[in-house]
Amino acid sequence: MPQLSTAANPVLVFVPTYNDDEFLAAIAAAIEDLGGDFELLIVDDGSAVAIDVGDLDPAVSYFRLPGNFGLGICTHIAFDHALRKRHRAVVRIDADGQHPVERIPDLLAVLETGQADLVVGTRSNRHQGSGLRALTAQWVRIYLSLVTKLLTGGRSPQDVNSGFLAFNRKAAEVLNGYQLERYPEPQICALACRRGLRVAEVTIEQEPRRHGSSTLTLGQALRILYRFNIFVLAELLQKSRVE
Amino acid sequence: MKLVVILVLALVLLFLVRRNLLQVDLSFPLFAGLVILGFASMNEAFIEWTAASLGIVYPPIAIIFIAIAILLALITILAIAYSRLRSRQQLLVRQLARMELERQEMARQTSVHE
Numbered sequence: 001m002p003q004l005s006t007a008a009n010p011v012l013v014f015v016p017t018y019n020d021d022e023f024l025a026a027i028a029a030a031i032e033d034l035g036g037d038f039e040l041l042i043v044d045d046g047s048a049v050a051i052d053v054g055d056l057d058p059a060v061s062y063f064r065l066p067g068n069f070g071l072g073i074c075t076h077i078a079f080d081h082a083l084r085k086r087h088r089a090v091v092r093i094d095a096d097g098q099h100p101v102e103r104i105p106d107l108l109a110v111l112e113t114g115q116a117d118l119v120v121g122t123r124s125n126r127h128q129g130s131g132l133r134a135l136t137a138q139w140v141r142i143y144l145s146l147v148t149k150l151l152t153g154g155r156s157p158q159d160v161n162s163g164f165l166a167f168n169r170k171a172a173e174v175l176n177g178y179q180l181e182r183y184p185e186p187q188i189c190a191l192a193c194r195r196g197l198r199v200a201e202v203t204i205e206q207e208p209r210r211h212g213s214s215t216l217t218l219g220q221a222l223r224i225l226y227r228f229n230i231f232v233l234a235e236l237l238q239k240s241r242v243e
Numbered sequence: 244m245k246l247v248v249i250l251v252l253a254l255v256l257l258f259l260v261r262r263n264l265l266q267v268d269l270s271f272p273l274f275a276g277l278v279i280l281g282f283a284s285m286n287e288a289f290i291e292w293t294a295a296s297l298g299i300v301y302p303p304i305a306i307i308f309i310a311i312a313i314l315l316a317l318i319t320i321l322a323i324a325y326s327r328l329r330s331r332q333q334l335l336v337r338q339l340a341r342m343e344l345e346r347q348e349m350a351r352q353t354s355v356h357e
Binding site: 041043058059061062063065066069073076077080081084085179 | 330333336337339340341343344345347348351354
């Protein structure tokens with residue numbers, strides 16, 4: 001388990017979770033194996049059964065939301081914490097064990113060259129999967145990607161739905177000033193590109209889903225598309241107001 | 244009879260406010276809607292004028308039109324109030340998270356010093 005960091009400005013690794021605590025211990029162990037100055041923050045987005053905090057190392061920060069508020073609020077909580085504690089960077093990974101923890105240093109290396117404010121872990125195998133849900137998810141991803149490209153004049157990363165992200169303090173500050181939605185990844189990419197943050201990509205290979213299937217239902221997909229379209233419209237209106 | 248129905252509905256609203264089941268601020272649009280509907284249902288000249296203005300051939304339909312418009316307005320007002328509450332709730336949750344994470348950090352520091 002990660003030890004309490006003694007570095008002045010460690011990196012905050014933030015893991016949002018919802019009904020998915022099976023891999024948290026493995027993720028924490030993998031972060032410890034990285035050997036850097038990392039602090040782990042787990043934000044439970046109101047899971048039906050609370051995570052057994054006794055299983056976690058005391059060095060791990062943990063907060064359980066009193067209900068399901070969505071990833072946007074979880075991300076704000078991580079940004080608030082990182083900005084207050086002066087972490088030099090924030091890394092977000094998913095709790096389902098699909099993101100390669102060992103690639104975190106690669107994302108941070110790009111951040112620390114000073115040439116990027118946000119680094120996106122673009123999944124080379126993101127279009128895999130079969131069945132109606134996987135197909136729905138794929139079409140939603142393609143649509144979000146296309147619209148984000150149009151909105152940002154082609155500056156957005158290839159995989160705008162990746163939850164494997166690294167932010168420096170500037171990116172955390174800028175993005176924390178906006179209300180992030182329930183599924184904020186495309187919004188984060190679009191806002192970063194449109195607010196002058198430098199966005200870079202690192203290609204990663206996502207681990208196959210070890211249990212269950214995508215939770216994306218048709219109703220959720222429609223809501224994601226609706227929210228994103230409203231966001232795009234608001235951005236376009238804001239642009240025309242500025243002009 | 245119309246006046247009695249309107250008075251009964253107004254009394255029900257008053258009862259809900261008095262029992263703190265309905266906030267005074269949120270009861271205002273309901274009272275306003277009741278007054279407008281009451282006025283419309285008892286004033287035939289107003290209904291005929293409204294129907295003629297809106298191109299409604301059968302004047303009593305104008306009351307239904309007004310009622311639907313009031314309902315839509317009330318739903319919109321309530322949706323705005325709900326959205327405000329949700330935003331405040333989100334801010335409070337972020338504040339709560341900040342305090343809880345600070346508490347955990349202080350507890351860790353205390354245990355390190357001990």
